[in-house]
Amino acid sequence: xxxxxxxxxxxxxLADDHPVVRDGLAAMVNQQADMEVVAEAGDGDEAITxxxxxxxxxxxxxxxxPKRDGVAxxxxxLDFNPKxxxxxxxxxxxxxxxxxxxxxxxxxxxxxxxPRQEILAxxxxxxxxxxxxxxxxxxxxxxxxxxxSLTQRELDVLELVAQGRSNKDIARRLSITEGTAKTxxxxxxxxxxxxxxxxxxxxxxxxxxxxx
Amino acid sequence: xxxxxxxxxxxxxLADDHPVVRDGLAAMVNQQADMEVVAEAGDGDEAITxxxxxxxxxxxxxxxxPKRDGVAxxxxxLDFNPKxxxxxxxxxxxxxxxxxxxxxxxxxxxxxxxPRQEILAxxxxxxxxxxxxxxxxxxxxxxxxxxxSLTQRELDVLELVAQGRSNKDIARRLSITEGTAKTxxxxxxxxxxxxxxxxxxxxxxxxxxxxx
DNA sequence: CCACATCTACCCACTAAGGGATAGACCGCC
DNA sequence: GGCGGTCTATCCCTTAGTGGGTAGATGTGG
Numbered sequence: 001x002x003x004x005x006x007x008x009x010x011x012x013x014l015a016d017d018h019p020v021v022r023d024g025l026a027a028m029v030n031q032q033a034d035m036e037v038v039a040e041a042g043d044g045d046e047a048i049t050x051x052x053x054x055x056x057x058x059x060x061x062x063x064x065x066p067k068r069d070g071v072a073x074x075x076x077x078l079d080f081n082p083k084x085x086x087x088x089x090x091x092x093x094x095x096x097x098x099x100x101x102x103x104x105x106x107x108x109x110x111x112x113x114x115p116r117q118e119i120l121a122x123x124x125x126x127x128x129x130x131x132x133x134x135x136x137x138x139x140x141x142x143x144x145x146x147x148x149s150l151t152q153r154e155l156d157v158l159e160l161v162a163q164g165r166s167n168k169d170i171a172r173r174l175s176i177t178e179g180t181a182k183t184x185x186x187x188x189x190x191x192x193x194x195x196x197x198x199x200x201x202x203x204x205x206x207x208x209x210x211x212x
Numbered sequence: 213x214x215x216x217x218x219x220x221x222x223x224x225x226l227a228d229d230h231p232v233v234r235d236g237l238a239a240m241v242n243q244q245a246d247m248e249v250v251a252e253a254g255d256g257d258e259a260i261t262x263x264x265x266x267x268x269x270x271x272x273x274x275x276x277x278p279k280r281d282g283v284a285x286x287x288x289x290l291d292f293n294p295k296x297x298x299x300x301x302x303x304x305x306x307x308x309x310x311x312x313x314x315x316x317x318x319x320x321x322x323x324x325x326x327p328r329q330e331i332l333a334x335x336x337x338x339x340x341x342x343x344x345x346x347x348x349x350x351x352x353x354x355x356x357x358x359x360x361s362l363t364q365r366e367l368d369v370l371e372l373v374a375q376g377r378s379n380k381d382i383a384r385r386l387s388i389t390e391g392t393a394k395t396x397x398x399x400x401x402x403x404x405x406x407x408x409x410x411x412x413x414x415x416x417x418x419x420x421x422x423x424x
Numbered sequence: 425c426c427a428c429a430t431c432t433a434c435c436c437a438c439t440a441a442g443g444g445a446t447a448g449a450c451c452g453c454c
Numbered sequence: 455g456g457c458g459g460t461c462t463a464t465c466c467c468t469t470a471g472t473g474g475g476t477a478g479a480t481g482t483g484g
Binding site: 153184 | 432440
């Protein structure tokens with residue numbers, strides 16, 4: 001028997017809410033001699049359940065999914081198994097998403113427009129516990145590190161600002177005074193380097209701080 | 213020879229900028245006895261070129277692609293062949309996108325999270341020149357019809373508003389007075405039923421009038 | 425315990441934005 | 455030729471948002 005036949009295959013779980021994408025990845029992975037798909041998840045909760053059930057070598061994870069958001073899945077899975085090897089695969093290239101996932105412990109991050117070979121290379125790298133990040137993605141993570149973080153309260157306010165709420169409306173919803181809402185908005189503007197709330201929303205959206 | 217063998221297969225072109233999605237669709241289509249993929253495009257220009265080259269029975273088209281936007285591809289292809297059968301397949305469910313594509317002459321519109329069977333059913337329907345639209349998508353197209361359209365100038369202004377520009381800044385960029393910029397913004401607010409520019413951006417984004 | 429960050433709240437002053445109305449210039453269509 | 459839509463522009467007035475600073479309460483970690 002040849003070595004490659006006796007060596008265990010890389011066991012992969014795919015988590016993505018688009019059946020088409022899962023099909024595509026599954027076809028790609030199963031064509032390889034050294035890897036196989038052991039399960040597929042269509043939402044965040046399923047991803048967690050199936051991970052704990054199968055304990056695969058690699059979890060390929062979409063960021064935006066129903067029921068539970070990708071970052072939450074990363075946390076939960078790494079909590080269950082700190083050595084879990086997670087590869088994020090998403091269309092979102094905002095520095096916040098990248099930073100969150102990688103600093104949380106995901107081993108790789110790549111974009112859905114990546115060519116086949118790169119995707120397979122990433123899965124192999126992550127399966128051997130080697131980090132995989134394209135240079136453009138790594139650059140964004142580094143960029144993010146130089147920027148100030150928003151507090152939870154500021155994120156709450158930012159979300160309402162992005163919905164088009166007025167300071168008065170925001171204050172009412174958060175049970176604070178309008179003055180306090182203004183204070184939060186001001187610090188958001190400062191941190192995001194924006195001169196108006198509308199620009200703040202644009203910046204926050206580009207950076208992946210909010211997802212409309 | 214049995215009828216199904218002599219009957220010509222449905223010839224399909226896939227246009228999507230994600231290799232994974234193309235792989236998934238191709239695998240799905242090629243497994244069917246009655247259809248086959250004759251070409252794959254990774255951007256809008258390629259989609260047009262390959263359509264004119266192969267003249268397939270169905271063009272499956274992603275809306276957001278590099279080089280040329282999906283709506284522009286629909287126009288161009290239908291200009292080349294008014295009987296072209298185009299099936300839009302996208303993640304965007306804003307009423308504006310749906311309305312634009314269908315009123316332009318696309319035969320079907322479905323979302324990427326659709327199950328395999330629905331996708332195949334849509335391709336078959338469109339290949340026979342039967343429109344295919346899920347009820348939720350059709351509902352949005354109808355909703356859109358009741359809403360006022362923005363003029364081209366208003367769309368120009370809206371885009372700058374969405375970038376966070378001030379009225380003064382917008383005026384400068386469009387070479388108009390600030391007062392005129394205000395007039396445009398005011399009519400945008402009225403048409404989108406918003407009380408502030410930030411809310412207008414939120415509404416416009418949800419409806420698919422702008423894509424950040 | 426002290427230092428630090430966060431959330432809350434207030435002050436003042438100034439600018440930007442929104443609401444309503446009106447109107448001339450231009451263009452295409454019936 | 456006239457009607458309707460669009461783009462441009464202006465008026466007045468009111469409200470919302472921005473920029474500056476200050477500060478008490480609370481909680482957390484060194």
